[in-house]
Amino acid sequence: MGFLSFFYKYFVAAATAGFLAIASPFISIQRDLPNTGNLVENLAFVEDVTRISLQDFVESVKDGHTEAVKGLYAEKVFSLRVIQQPDDQPGFVSAAKGVATQFGMAASNNITGMLAHNYLAGAAFFDLNKTDTVNVIYGNGSIRQYQVTEIKKYQALTPKSTSSEFVDLDTGEKISALRLFTRMYTGKHRLVLQTCIQVGDEDSWGRLFVIAQPAE
Numbered sequence: 001m002g003f004l005s006f007f008y009k010y011f012v013a014a015a016t017a018g019f020l021a022i023a024s025p026f027i028s029i030q031r032d033l034p035n036t037g038n039l040v041e042n043l044a045f046v047e048d049v050t051r052i053s054l055q056d057f058v059e060s061v062k063d064g065h066t067e068a069v070k071g072l073y074a075e076k077v078f079s080l081r082v083i084q085q086p087d088d089q090p091g092f093v094s095a096a097k098g099v100a101t102q103f104g105m106a107a108s109n110n111i112t113g114m115l116a117h118n119y120l121a122g123a124a125f126f127d128l129n130k131t132d133t134v135n136v137i138y139g140n141g142s143i144r145q146y147q148v149t150e151i152k153k154y155q156a157l158t159p160k161s162t163s164s165e166f167v168d169l170d171t172g173e174k175i176s177a178l179r180l181f182t183r184m185y186t187g188k189h190r191l192v193l194q195t196c197i198q199v200g201d202e203d204s205w206g207r208l209f210v211i212a213q214p215a216e
Contacts, residue, residue, distance in 0.1 A: 054073050054075065057071060057073050058071070061082075062138075062140060064140060066142075068084065068139045070082055071137035072100055072114060072134060074132060074133065075133070077127050080124070081098060082099070083100075084104065085104040087104065090105055098121055099116070099120075100114040100115065101114070101115045102114060106184075106192065111184075111185050112189070114193045118198055122196065125210050128148050128151070128193070128210050130151065132148045133146070134147075145215040146191040146215055148210055153209075154166040154207045154209075155197075156204060159206075162177070163177055165177070166180050191214075192209055193209070194207065
């Protein structure tokens, strides 16, 4: 049991380092991002999301892979393709327009976590409101619906540090990075959308989490 506890904490720490840096154009991990130019050219992302129906979007992203998440859709808010993180890159976030990245460490905990830069797809996360429906689309065309139940915002006390403490902007509570990770990405199954909050010139000033529960 002690070994498993250490094993878990080790990987949580590694993933936390990546999750803290989400959405900042200055994070060091971006130096190693693969070339996504070809992906962008083939995207079905639509600038005017009011012009694409859920069914049309499903048809554009499904590829037959039953277990893989391939799209996120919120009516009149966004239609985003989804890619998965490489197994050995817990801090990877796509730099492609109209793409969200599924957080692998969250998936290991039965949480559907979606990451996006706040200057790309993550900007649309701010347009969600409580009770909004977010559709998660799988490769076989199946859809799982979630309803937004909570929107949380945290200030990072040292924005560029992977060990920053955070302050809950609703309650004033100060918590560690590890505790914030555990709060968001462990527990009962749900959907969590994450991006950064920009204040002034500091685009990693804080973190936004949109939490949605299964609708069924």
